[in-house]
Amino acid sequence: AQTVTQSQPEMSVQEAETVTLSCTYDTSESDYYLFWYKQPPSRQMILVIRQEAYKQQNATENRFSVNFQKAAKSFSLKISDSQLGDAAMYFCAYRSPMNYGGSQGNLIFGKGTKLSVKP
């Protein structure tokens, strides 16, 4: 079974600086998807960024980028120019390709990293 590990329960960053959140996963599959979700105090789950395993290029979305190391099964999130609104819980998630009739397509979440941003 696949597992996702986030080894940093809490992180802190100064406003305007850069922070990296770690995520490792375990799988025997070669094709899969990885995601980072943000959960602010409102508890809404917001997709931050996604990465397809077959793509070697790291995904980037504005100030958010990932360092995807497939061989090492590592998927870290870098937040540049941190803003107060980035303060939230961040969850790393793994998903197998979607196929009907099986468990593929379900998300497996890490336990999350609570990010604080200091003004």
Add this chain to the structure above:
Amino acid sequence: DGGITQSPKYLFRKEGQNVTLSCEQNLNHDAMYWYRQDPGQGLRLIYYSQIVNDFQKGDIAEGYSVSREKKESFPLTVTSAQKNPTAFYLCASSIAWQPQHFGDGTRLSIL
């Protein structure tokens, strides 16, 4: 606007009572999911459904039941057999390889 609607936002359950959490989506997504979130535990999958009239147990299905009679709706019943129902419940939906979209959640507490 398309989205996922969960109701109610807050729900209280009495001892021995069954309660039902609503989840409706107008995104035309085939798959729908229910997650439970406890402090320090991340999200854990309760049930999921990939097509109408079919659903599968997730990792923590005991004490819960679901139905999927319509594509748009995937209600979750927390039965009296669930001895520790206090948690935040999130519903999600997805289509094909697209990421899951989440509702705003329901917080369930015991009276």
